[in-house]
Amino acid sequence: QSSGTISGKIVDEKGEALPGASIFIKEINKVVQSSPDGTFSVTAPAGTYNVTVTFISYTTAVLSKIVVKANENTPLNVTMKGETGTLNEVLVVGYGTQKRENATGAVDQITSKNIENRPITNLTQGLQGLLPNLNLKMMDGKPTQSPTYNIRGATSIGQGGSALILIDGFEGDPSLLNPNDVETVSILKDAASAAIYGARGAFGVILITTKKAEKGRTNVAFSTNYSIKNPLQVPDFVTDGYTWAKMFAEAFVNGDGAFPQNANKTQKFSQAYLDEFKRRVESGQPYNQIEVNPTTGEYTYYGSTDYYAELYKKNTSATENNLSVSGGSDKASYLVSGRFLNQDGLFKYNSDDYDMKNIRARGSVQVFPWLSIENNADYSIMNYHNPINVGEGGGIWRNIADEGKPTMPIFNPDGSLTFAAAYTVGDFIYGKNGIDTRRQVFRNITGLRSNFFNNKFRVNADFT
Known part of the structure; x- marks a missing residue:
């Protein structure tokens, strides 16, 4: 052949x-x-x-x-195209970039490919577990959180601090950044970072760079993401009313040596009450969870209420839409991106709803062969409703632990809240207490790039 x-x-x-x-x-x-x-x-x-x-x-x-x-x-x-994370990878280090094979400091980096198409409310959630030696301390699970960034742990007992976070060379809040705008995230982990950033870089530096406009034909990209979320770990409490009442009586007798007369001063308690509760449960027949004393009008409760189930939804949903338009020629390039994120809250009533809007416009113009002008504008709007529970202080979870007795249902026959509900989820049900947070941040960076004598002498300037 x-x-x-x-x-x-x-x-x-x-x-x-x-x-x-x-x-x-x-x-x-x-x-x-x-x-x-x-x-x-x-x-x-x-x-x-x-x-x-x-x-x-x-x-x-x-x-x-x-x-x-x-x-x-x-x-x-x-x-051939270089692989991410290899010796050929270009790293962002301080004032410039270099190949990983030439890097002498302790540097790690991820690119946009590591976090794309993930249902995250802010960038920090997407960084968890991706960068070695980066410790993220989340204060709570709220989507507004911008946790502390710690590199390589505490330096000594009682010491240690947060890393310096720079977005496109300037300090910024990662929680307000659109994750889809991120090009790379680098961490400088050793003492060399202090040589560039001084004392501010003593605990390491996080360098976040956003995507730049690419020259060429116009490119339009749209993505949408709908996610359903549910709590992974929830406490397993006794929610059967009679089981709780029996265990409460046993614990009280073992602790105080006497049978309880009240349950946290909001429900009368006695041996006769416990015996009647047992009789109703063991009868196997439907029974009234609330009895009203015809003489005094007092309520006696035989309920089984899961107060955490009354507080939380089983799952929530989030919708995210991203749109970007980019293009350009040899002399000019542009990139415009927008994001709308809406996430339903986790609480059943007076829910902690969250939404975020991001708009970014970035471009560059080659004014002269020796001079180019760049501009990077970013506008973010965040809205968050934080419900508040009054109770006896200490937050809704402490109040449920103290007063959320499963024997009491949420409402009395007359429509009023029971004492247990009033001290716990009542504020949420009525929806009268809460703090509405709205944050608006506009940031603009204008850069001038010039070179002289066949690119042997360069002058760069940035204004923010």
């Missing part, structure tokens, strides 16, 4: 030759390597082949349906 050849050149993204790249032809199980100048040539019988090109620190290139004709040469030039 007549043969032909496949020949070409293997280069990187900058067009530089990659010597020693492996070119594998699957159908004939043949492997050749590129020469020092990146070229290669392989002979194969006439036919159609799948060619695989590999090189260390670069993404494997697979080319299918390569046709070889008898006594003819088939040209095949391949551009």
Whole structure:
């Protein structure tokens, strides 16, 4: 059978030759390597082949349906792309960038690919577990939280601090940043960071860079994300009324040596009450959970109420929409992105709803061959409703632990709240207490980039 050849050149993204790249032809199980100048040539019988090109620190290139004709040469030039996290990766370090293979400091970095298509309310949630030695201390689960960033833990007993966080070179709040705008996140972990940022970088530095406009034809990207969330760990409490009453009596007798007369002063308690509760439960017949004394009008409760189930929803939903438009020419480029996030709260009543809107406009113009102007504007609006429980202080969870007796239902027959409900979820049900938080942040960075004497002398300036 007549043969032909496949020949070409293997280069990187900058067009530089990659010597020693492996070119594998699957159908004939043949492997050749590129020469020092990146070229290669392989002979194969006439036919159609799948060619695989590999090189260390670069993404494997697979080319299918390569046709070889008898006594003819088939040209095949391949551009390899560097892998994230390899020696070829470009790192953001202080005032510039360098390849990982040239980096001498302790630096780690992730790119936008690590956090894309994830249902996260803010960037910090997406960074958990992705960067070595980065410790994120979440104060609570609220979507508004901007936790402390700690690198390599506490330096000594009682010491340790938060890392310096820079967004596009300036201090900022990551909780207000659109995760889809992020290009890279780098952490500088050693003392070298203090050489650039001084005492502010003593506990490490977090460098967050946002995406830049790409020259070329106009590109429009839209993504939407609908997620359903539910608590992973919830306390397992006794919610059966009689079981709780029996255990309460036993604990009280063991602790005080006497039978209780009241349950936290809001419900009368006695041996006769406990016996009647037991009789009703063991009868197997439906029974009234509330009895009204016809003489005094007092209520006696035989309920089984799960106060945490009354407080929380079983699941919540969140909707996120992202839109970006980018493009440009040799002289100018632009990128405009927008995000709308709406997340339902976790509470059943007076819920802690959250929404975030982000708009970013970024572009650059080559005014003269030696001067270019860049501008990066970001506007964020955050709205959050934080419900408040009065009770006896200490928060809703402490109040449920103290007063959320499962024997008491939520409402009395006349529609009023029972004492247990009034001290716990009552404020949520009525929805009269809460704090509405609204944060608006506008940030604009204008940069000037100039070079003289064949790029041997450069002057850069940024205004924010």
